[in-house]
Amino acid sequence: MRDATPRSDLFFFLLFAVAVLTMPLWTAPFGASYPDLLQKFAIFGIFAIGFNILFGLTGYLSFGHAAFLGVGSYTAVWSFKLLSMSPIPAVLFGMLLAGLFAAAIGYVSLRRTGIYFAILTLAFAQMSYNLAYSVLTPITNGETGLQLTAEDPRALDALLGVDHGAGLPTPNLFGIEMIGFPAFYFCAVALIIAFYLAMRIARSPFGTMLRAIHSNQNRLSYTGVNTRPYALTAFVISGMYAGLAGSLLAVTDPLAGAERMQWTASGEVVLMTILGGAGTLLGPVLGAVVIKYFENIFSAFNNATLHATFDFLPGWLADPFVGLLSLFVGDGWHLTLGLLFMIVVIFLPGGMMEGINRTAKAVRRRREARHGASGDQDSKDGSGLSARAYHPGE
Amino acid sequence: MDAFVLQILNGLDKGGAYALIALGLTLIFGTLGVVNFAHGALFMLGAFCAVSLQKLLTLSQQIKDESVTFFDAYKEVPYLEIWFGDTGSMIIDYAVPLSILLAIPVMLLIGLVMERGLIQYFYKRTHAEQILVTFGLAIVLQEIVKSVFGANPVPTPAPEIVAGSADIGAMFGLGAGVVYPWWRLIYLVFSLIVIAIVFAFLQFTTFGMVVRAGMADRETVGLLGINIQRRFTIVFGIAAIVAGLAGVMYTPILPPDYHIGMEFLVLSFVVVVVGGMGSLPGAVTAGFLLGILQSFASMTEVKDLIPGIDQIIIYLVAVVILLVRPRGLLGRKGVMEG
Numbered sequence: 001m002r003d004a005t006p007r008s009d010l011f012f013f014l015l016f017a018v019a020v021l022t023m024p025l026w027t028a029p030f031g032a033s034y035p036d037l038l039q040k041f042a043i044f045g046i047f048a049i050g051f052n053i054l055f056g057l058t059g060y061l062s063f064g065h066a067a068f069l070g071v072g073s074y075t076a077v078w079s080f081k082l083l084s085m086s087p088i089p090a091v092l093f094g095m096l097l098a099g100l101f102a103a104a105i106g107y108v109s110l111r112r113t114g115i116y117f118a119i120l121t122l123a124f125a126q127m128s129y130n131l132a133y134s135v136l137t138p139i140t141n142g143e144t145g146l147q148l149t150a151e152d153p154r155a156l157d158a159l160l161g162v163d164h165g166a167g168l169p170t171p172n173l174f175g176i177e178m179i180g181f182p183a184f185y186f187c188a189v190a191l192i193i194a195f196y197l198a199m200r201i202a203r204s205p206f207g208t209m210l211r212a213i214h215s216n217q218n219r220l221s222y223t224g225v226n227t228r229p230y231a232l233t234a235f236v237i238s239g240m241y242a243g244l245a246g247s248l249l250a251v252t253d254p255l256a257g258a259e260r261m262q263w264t265a266s267g268e269v270v271l272m273t274i275l276g277g278a279g280t281l282l283g284p285v286l287g288a289v290v291i292k293y294f295e296n297i298f299s300a301f302n303n304a305t306l307h308a309t310f311d312f313l314p315g316w317l318a319d320p321f322v323g324l325l326s327l328f329v330g331d332g333w334h335l336t337l338g339l340l341f342m343i344v345v346i347f348l349p350g351g352m353m354e355g356i357n358r359t360a361k362a363v364r365r366r367r368e369a370r371h372g373a374s375g376d377q378d379s380k381d382g383s384g385l386s387a388r389a390y391h392p393g394e
Numbered sequence: 395m396d397a398f399v400l401q402i403l404n405g406l407d408k409g410g411a412y413a414l415i416a417l418g419l420t421l422i423f424g425t426l427g428v429v430n431f432a433h434g435a436l437f438m439l440g441a442f443c444a445v446s447l448q449k450l451l452t453l454s455q456q457i458k459d460e461s462v463t464f465f466d467a468y469k470e471v472p473y474l475e476i477w478f479g480d481t482g483s484m485i486i487d488y489a490v491p492l493s494i495l496l497a498i499p500v501m502l503l504i505g506l507v508m509e510r511g512l513i514q515y516f517y518k519r520t521h522a523e524q525i526l527v528t529f530g531l532a533i534v535l536q537e538i539v540k541s542v543f544g545a546n547p548v549p550t551p552a553p554e555i556v557a558g559s560a561d562i563g564a565m566f567g568l569g570a571g572v573v574y575p576w577w578r579l580i581y582l583v584f585s586l587i588v589i590a591i592v593f594a595f596l597q598f599t600t601f602g603m604v605v606r607a608g609m610a611d612r613e614t615v616g617l618l619g620i621n622i623q624r625r626f627t628i629v630f631g632i633a634a635i636v637a638g639l640a641g642v643m644y645t646p647i648l649p650p651d652y653h654i655g656m657e658f659l660v661l662s663f664v665v666v667v668v669g670g671m672g673s674l675p676g677a678v679t680a681g682f683l684l685g686i687l688q689s690f691a692s693m694t695e696v697k698d699l700i701p702g703i704d705q706i707i708i709y710l711v712a713v714v715i716l717l718v719r720p721r722g723l724l725g726r727k728g729v730m731e732g
Contacts, residue, residue: 061522112716115429115521119667120716123709126660135702263660267529274526327541335541338533345527346515 004203013199016282017192024181032293035180036252040292042187043248046194048272048284050241053198054234055270056279057207059214061118063266064105064125068098068239070132070261072246074139077146077256079247080171084156087171087178087186087251091244098243099236106235110228113217125263132258145257171251183252190248191285194241199281201237210234214279242269271337275344277353286352291337298336301329400574401689407578407647409685410585411437414640415662416669416677417592418633424609424672425626428513429521431528434659435535436501436634440641441650442539443500444493445548451486487553490646497638505634509627532655540652552577552646577646584643588636589678595632596674605629609672664712670725680723684708 019026023041027033032041051065072094079090109120132140140146148168171178178186201207209230212220220227250256259265268291276287328336348355415437422430454470474482485492512531516524551557556576596602608615608622615622641650648654665684669676690696692704715722 059522061525063525108713108717112720115525115671116667116716116720118522118525119663120713122660123664123712127706127709130705131702134705264656270526271530327538331545332537332541334533335537338530338537341530341533342512342527345523345530346512349519349523 009199009203012281013196016195020188020192020195021185023188024184030293032296035184037292037296038181038184039187039248039252040296041289042184042191043245043252044269044272044288044292045191045285046187046248047242047245047269048276048288049191049194049198049281050238050245051269052238052273052278052280052284053201053210053241054238055273056284057202057210057214058231058234060110060113060231060235061270062109062121062235062238063118063263063270064121064123065238065242065269066261066263066265067105067125067128068102068242069246069249069265069269070128070256070258071101072098072243073250073256073260074132074146074246075243076247076250077148077254078139080148080154080250080254081152082155084154084160085169085171086156087173087247089156090171090251091190091247094247094250095240095243098246099240102236102239102242103232106232106239110231110235122263122266125261125266129258129261129263132261140256140258142258145255148254171254178251186251187248190244194244195281195285202281206230206233271341271344273351274349275340275351277351280351280353283351283353290352294336295333298329299331299333301326397693401693402686403574403578403582405686405689406682407581407585407685408688409682410582411640411644411658411681412662412665412685413678413681414585414588415637415658416665416681417589417674418636419662419666420669420672420674420677421592421633421636422630423666424674425605425629426509426513426517428516429524429528430513431525431659432508432532432535433528433633433637433662434655434657435532436504436637436655437641437644437658438539438650438652438655439504439535440497440501440638441645441654442543442641443497443638444490444550444642444645445543445650447493447496448486448489448550451489451492490550490552490642493642494639497642498635501635501638502631504638505631506627508634509630513630514627532659536652536655543652545652547649547651549649550645552580556580581643581647585640588639592632592636593674601625601628661708664708666722668712668715668722670722673722673724673726676722676724684711687711 020042023038024033024035027038032038047065047069051062054060054062054065075094075097076087076090079093083089105121105124109117109124112120133142150168154169173182173186176182209225209227212225213227213231217227246256246260249260272287272291273284274287275290276285277283326332344351350357415433418436419430419433422428422433451474452472454472455476456468457471457476459467459469472482472486474485476482478485508531512527516527559573559575560579596606604615604620604622605625608620608626612622641655644650661684662681665680666677668684669678669680687707688704691707697704
């Protein structure tokens with residue numbers, strides 16, 4: 001928090017907004033500039049930002065956040081079916097229902113901390129997942145997944161006399177169809193708003209309270225503060241972020257399946273947050289972008305493309321090399337993901353943001369050393385403690 | 395009444411698997427203080443020990459099928475049958491029980507390598523970080539198995555002699571026609587034996603005594619000049635063996651695929667929590683208890699009464715236990731009650 005002033009925050013936020021909005025331009029050299037992928041960047045960025053409000057600030061590790069994502073998706077699709085093809089009610093209802101859901105689960109789960117909290121949230125998420133597959137089939141359409149049909153009532157659209165013509169309608173915002181780049185910009189605006197809110201939360205007294213819960217909940221209780229309402233609020237907010245992400249997934253592709261609620265999906269958002277840097281503002285977005293990018297790149301590779309890439313190697317070398325690499329790409333992408341997960345937790349618990357901060361600090365120190373001993377005190381204080389603290393950077 | 399007994403039996407074999415995995419989990423937690431999310435992967439690796447032995451034994455050669463005369467037909471004949479005749483086919487038939495012999499050293503090795511290579515660096519880190527790193531490890535192990543054995547379940551049948559069902563109705567004087575698969579009975583007995591061995595080992599050997607002392611107060615035991623760390627590492631290996639054996643023997647009940655462990659892991663964690671973190675008898679009791687509960691919940695009568703209860707019963711129990719009695723059924727007072 002040391003150098004965060006309102007002005008630097010505003011600058012930082014504007015920079016972020018510009019970076020997000022110009023994403024189609026600067027991702028082009030990486031081969032990532034197509035709308036489907038960009039949408040995923042934005043959506044999972046929102047998911048991870050929301051998760052970070054809970055995990056990064058309060059330290060409560062939830063292993064069930066995918067449930068809220070799933071609830072958001074289902075609600076959004078139902079809103080498309082019953083009300084209107086406009087994404088706005090879909091997103092609003094998705095967030096609302098996910099928030100309610102989070103309030104109920106959080107109210108129970110937050111009675112425990114640490115690993116028990118993780119298991120409670122995991123248990124609730126698994127319950128939702130199992131139910132979505134079995135008893136709740138009338139609502140979730142089971143394994144097939146919830147889809148739009150031409151016969152859906154769409155009461156609001158019918159009332160306003162919006163005609164979708166024959167065939168399946170696509171979600172549209174006042175006539176703009178939510179596919180391709182328009183859909184990306186819709187998600188991008190949501191991401192920017194989500195980022196702004198997260199920033200305001202982190203800077204607010206409420207955010208300070210959340211960090212206090214992280215550093216020492218007992219001491220906070222001894223001073224007479226009831227921490228549970230704060231933690232619950234954080235839980236609900238982060239559930240609503242997940243609901244937003246889920247409904248945006250449905251906006252870009254009006255289909256909801258239960259596999260979105262599986263606990264491996266919860267694990268993925270944990271990984272995004274950790275990889276980027278838990279407790280930082282930018283980290284979770286970075287983590288989400290990196291993971292979705294590599295997921296996309298890596299799973300697209302197959303043996304044929306690998307062989308083509310390593311064509312220049314002599315045959316006896318190329319075959320085993322390609323064989324080894326093919327373990328990590330294509331279907332084996334999860335192996336890479338698992339390894340990445342381990343490496344980050346082992347070597348860089350503060351995530352990419354810690355890496356960036358460390359590098360920046362090292363560069364600064366070197367520069368100071370060159371300029372003389374004036375900055376000595378500064379660098380001493382920066383080296384040991386703050387690098388190990390859990391809130392690096394912003 | 396018959397249906398009642400049958401449901402209890404149905405629950406017991408699954409309960410046996412839960413109990414074995416939960417036993418290892420809680421043993422690791424009690425000794426090393428580490429939450430091991432990769433324990434389900436150890437179960438899975440055990441199951442694939444059986445698969446690999448079966449594959450190894452049935453390595454085959456193509457031989458011309460003489461009984462077909464119209465065209466050239468070939469049939470696969472395992473080498474073992476060619477070399478040893480009937481003895482060979484019997485060995486193949488007993489692949490699953492035989493893999494126990496393979497699984498013990500393999501799982502011990504995997505456990506020791508895992509503990510020395512990874513877990514030991516995470517004693518002092520937070521539980522969240524332990525969960526995350528072992529979760530990552532579980533994914534890695536799963537994916538390796540998937541790339542070797544493919545994504546589909548591999549059927550590994552039980553020996554033919556126990557392939558049928560036992561007429562337990564006749565045995566225990568219940569109604570006629572109460573039958574129960576032999577292998578599930580074997581699994582139940584097997585899991586009880588393994589549990590008994592683990593408990594006896596901890597209770598009646600010097601090694602076990604030191605381990606129990608270490609679980610109670612690690613520092614003092616260390617001050618007595620005992621290398622408690624090395625013993626805990628071995629305990630980790632033992633936990634890995636137990637999970638592996640649970641996996642080996644489970645293969646005829648459920649053909650293993652690469653994510654079989656994950657399903658068991660989540661449930662076993664719930665079992666550990668219900669039984670009480672760090673309590674060995676608690677883990678075993680809760681394992682069998684939840685297995686039985688689950689099997690009762692899947693009875694049609696119950697399902698008609700409360701739809702979907704079979705899917706969530708275990709989690710529901712866990713939630714209630716955590717809220718009402720956070721130390722679990724048999725947990726010690728003050729252990730992880732947060």
